[in-house]
Amino acid sequence: MRDLILTWLASDGIPASAWGYRGNNMQYLLLFDLALALYSVGMLLCALALLRPKGVAARAAWAVLPAAILVHAVSFVAQWRVEGIFPLHTLLGAFSLYAMAAFMGAVRFSHSTGSVSAAFSLGAVPYLALLMAFLSRFHGVQLKTELPPSFLSAHLFAVMVSFSAFSLAAGSGLLLLAVEKALKEKRFGPFWQAMPSLEALDRETFRTIVTGFCFLSAGIAIGVAGAPQAWGVSWFLDGRLLSSLLVWSLYGVYLIARARYGWRGRKLALFSVSGFALTLVTYVLINMGKYVL
Amino acid sequence: MSSKPPKSPMYLFVSGVNHKRAPVHVRERLTRTGDVMEDSVKQLMTACPVREAVILSTCNRFEVYGVTDDVAETPDFVRPFFTSHLGLDADSFRNHFYFLGNGNAVEHLLEVTSSLDSMVLGEAQILHQVKEAFRAAAARNATGKMLNKLFQKAFEVGKRVRAETAIGRNAVSVSYAGVELARKIFGSLEGKTAMVVGVGEMSQLTIGHLVDHGVRHVLVTNRTYQNAVNLAARHGGEAVEFERFPERLAEVDILISSTAASGYILRAEEVRRAMARRKQQPVLMVDIAVPRDIEPEVGNVSNVYLYNIDDLQNVVDHNVGEREQAALQARRIVQEGKTEFLEWLQSLQVVPVIEGLMARAEQIADDELAKAMARLSGLSEHDRNIVRAALRGTTHKMLHAPLKNLKRLSQESNAAQTLDLVRDLFELKPGQQAAAPEGVKG
Structure with a gap:
């Protein structure tokens, strides 16, 4: 199969390297590209489902998106097998894992709320991440970290999944704000019709935040366990740890406020959006800036 | 091969009255129970040159779909048969009966099953009613090749219209609009608690719809306590004394108010206190009273969604507009179905x-x-x-x-x-x- 594709590419005068295929990486990159194609079809179907929420496009999207996730997961495992280490040391791996987790969350969210259109709205950012992962193969950007390898994979995995969850919660929060605004202002357009109910959005946003919080807690715990080996006695003064703790505390405060004072609806939505904005600053500006070579 | 006796050409027709052609005092005189109509099918086929027949009798229409080989006499025998068979005055119905043949009859039935010919555009019940009428006629061997094929096509078109267009998607009555809003807030209404303040007709209709959609716990309050008890008993709910209903607000997910009070009976401050007690879980408040029962400021309380009668009417108007748009698409589907059926009919030649x-x-x-x-x-x-x-x-x-x-x-x-x-x-x-x-x- 691999030779067949190489021959086909060569017949068009395009060298395989132009697609980023080099040596053994072709196995998982081909699977990744197939997954990307399936995600593209799935997103297109979800967009069509906005026009007819229970039409053929919506039903097809339910089949295509899970298939895309499955192929994506296989490509991730294949990359792990080929490279021999958990594939989070490159931008391709990091974006890929983020997008896969976010799409899994979006599909679960849509299934739970019965609105395939929500998958389109929530899948937009992960889809962009996939495109970035696709482009990153041409630059081979490596991530660096001082954490011992034994802690690195588990730490990065937990943190990336929490990042996915918080981004999904922010997207869901934005949908919640839109639906709440329509209900308060009594303006109901076609987009509103395709959206899940307010309570479903509230419930799923909250669950997603809880999921993200659990993974972030695990990621921080693993990071702290490996930190003394990486940064010596003053490990607790590292900016990444402190900023992660800040994010963790923020979400922790929200969970307490929800349980005690019933912060929901608009408050939850605003919190999920602002919480993710802080997360973005923390991860992208502080962590990524230090990790990327 | 044995030769068959010659037969005359077959003619498809529909004859009857509906809400567009006859006022209610005419239609109501044609309404009969299922058994009477089933007997009528057989008697029609015995008394008139009709090979196949289906009688559709609903609140808004009385129609006979038939196949005959006596084209010249067809328009004249159906009306007299029914007026005499049902003991009605023939003159009263003369100007209300319509008669459509072949292609027009096909198009009419397809529009009926697609609910394009209904009083409320897009209503869902008519398809079921047509199915029942056809089933009753088929059970009495009153249908044959032509009507079997025609009704199958009509059911297929009716289902297609509902699946592919938005003709039946949104509420077009004020009482049902309240249910639609509740579903947009809560999703499923299973296990939700609704309170009715005042036992007006609109409140009763709305609470009926809510119970049909899963609301299980109903609280009813009214100035005349006995009226509250009566309505609560009808829905297996609980009557609440009018003076004490604000105390129960914290339990309520959906509140329907329609009293004849001259001023506000529910203030924002009372609602804020209730919201704190229920930990800000969302509440839908539908105020269908004129003058209004609920202070407009309540609409600004977090997680409270307040709708008055004008808001509901706007929702209905918007939805009616959407259904009219969908009807254009539905008519295209009907035309496709009609063409397919007529091609089949043509092929019989x-x-x-x-x-x-x-x-x-x-x-x-x-x-x-x-x-x-x-x-x-x-x-x-x-x-x-x-x-x-x-x-x-x-x-x-x-x-x-x-x-x-x-x-x-x-x-x-x-x-x-x-x-x-x-x-x-x-x-x-x-x-x-x-x-x-x-x-x-x-």
Whole structure:
């Protein structure tokens, strides 16, 4: 199969390297590209489902998106097998894992709320991440970290999944704000019709935040366990740890406020959006800036 | 092949009254129970030259769909039959009955099952009612090839319209709009608690819809406590004293208010306190009273969604507009269904000609075979069968291409002339063809 594709590419005068295929990486990159194609079809179907929420496009999207996730997961495992280490040391791996987790969350969210259109709205950012992962193969950007390898994979995995969850919660929060605004202002357009109910959005946003919080807690715990080996006695003064703790505390405060004072609806939505904005600053500006070579 | 007796052309029709042509005092006199209508089907077929019949009787329409071979008399026998059969004054109905034939009848039924002809555009009940009417007629052997095919097509079109258009998607009554809003806030209404303040007609309708959609706990309050008790009993709910209903607000997910009070009976401050007690879980408040019962400031309280009668009417108007848009799309589906059915009907014209051709060819083959067999006395039975099979095979192969092309030509606009030409060419006798429906152009 691999030779067949190489021959086909060569017949068009395009060298395989132009697609980023080099040596053994072709196995998982081909699977990744197939997954990307399936995600593209799935997103297109979800967009069509906005026009007819229970039409053929919506039903097809339910089949295509899970298939895309499955192929994506296989490509991730294949990359792990080929490279021999958990594939989070490159931008391709990091974006890929983020997008896969976010799409899994979006599909679960849509299934739970019965609105395939929500998958389109929530899948937009992960889809962009996939495109970035696709482009990153041409630059081979490596991530660096001082954490011992034994802690690195588990730490990065937990943190990336929490990042996915918080981004999904922010997207869901934005949908919640839109639906709440329509209900308060009594303006109901076609987009509103395709959206899940307010309570479903509230419930799923909250669950997603809880999921993200659990993974972030695990990621921080693993990071702290490996930190003394990486940064010596003053490990607790590292900016990444402190900023992660800040994010963790923020979400922790929200969970307490929800349980005690019933912060929901608009408050939850605003919190999920602002919480993710802080997360973005923390991860992208502080962590990524230090990790990327 | 045995020859069949000649039959006259079949004619499809619908005759009756509906909400567009007759006022309610006329329609209500035609409404009968299922048993009476089922008997009427059989009596109609006995008394009139009707081969197949289905009677559809709902609140807003009374219609007979039938197949007859007496085109000239058809418009005149249905109305008198029903007025006399149901004991009605014929003059009262003279101007209200309509009669549609063939293509128009097909289009009418498809519009009925698509709820394009309903009083409330897009209502869901009519498809079920048509199915029941057809089932009742079929159970009495009152339907045949034509109506079976027509009604199957009508059900198919009705389902397609509901699946592919938004014609039945949103509420078009004020009472149902409240349910739609509740579902947009809560999703499922299972296990939700609703409170009715005042027992006006609109409140009763709305609470009925809510209970139908899963609301299980109903609280009812009214200035006259006994009225609250009565309405609560009807929905298995609980009556609450009017002075104490604000204390129960924290339990309530949906509140419907329609009292005749001259001022506000529910203030924002009371709602804020209730919201704190229920930990800000969302509440839908529907104020259908004029003057309003609920202070407008309540609409600004977090997680409270307040709608008054004008808001609900706006929702309904918006939804009606959407249904009218969907109706344009639905009419296209109806036209497609009509074309498909008429093509099928048209194709029936060719059947008697094909049967005639086959019969004539086989007759000639049989005659020639008999003559040949008389001269071939030394053949065994096995040899005779081989000769017979060869002759029959030759006949069928000769006819295969002409018959295939005849079927194709029967779908074209000049099919009647083509079929006449074939009849002339092969000198087909009337006894060698079955009945063909005529005048099937819409």
